[in-house]
Amino acid sequence: MPRPTCPRRVARPPACDYFKPRGVPMTALEEVTLSVDELEALRLADLEGLYQEAAAERLGVSRTTFGRIVGSARHKVAEALVLGKALSISGGAVAWSQDRQFVCDAGGHRWSLPLGSGRPEACPGCGSQAFHRVDGGPRGAERPAP
Ligand SMILES: [Zn+2]
Secondary structure (H helix, E strand, C coil): CCCCCCCEEECCCCCCCEECCCCCCHHHCCEEEECHHHHHHHHHHHHCCCCHHHHHHHHCCCHHHHHHHHHHHHHHHHHHHHHCCEEEECCCCEEECCCEEEEECCCCCEEEECCCCCCCCCCCCCCCCCEEECCCCCHHHHCCCC
């Protein structure tokens, strides 16, 4: 039985949600469905070129889970390109990332705050001042002063 999936943080909706080979009638096309979190994994790993650990943080999943998601995504894209299938992008457990996301360096606690609410003083989980932003915002500006 599949486990329920926690929503993955995705920065923005896909620019385009359907790709099809030119000159093939829709009725003759096979279709591959890429979920929105799989597309985001591709964007982070292959477009932004992030290491898996950083990309996993941005998506809000473990490194192992990220590896599985990006592997599945690459397989599907390859299948569409090589075998001439249509590629549909839809579904997936996704939470649009409007909030600023933080991760505590000391204890790995995660929390989020709405945009414009100021820099947090300390980790709400353990009080550590060593934490950083993981949503793609200005990391440097959010780092505590040394
Ligand atoms: Zn903490």
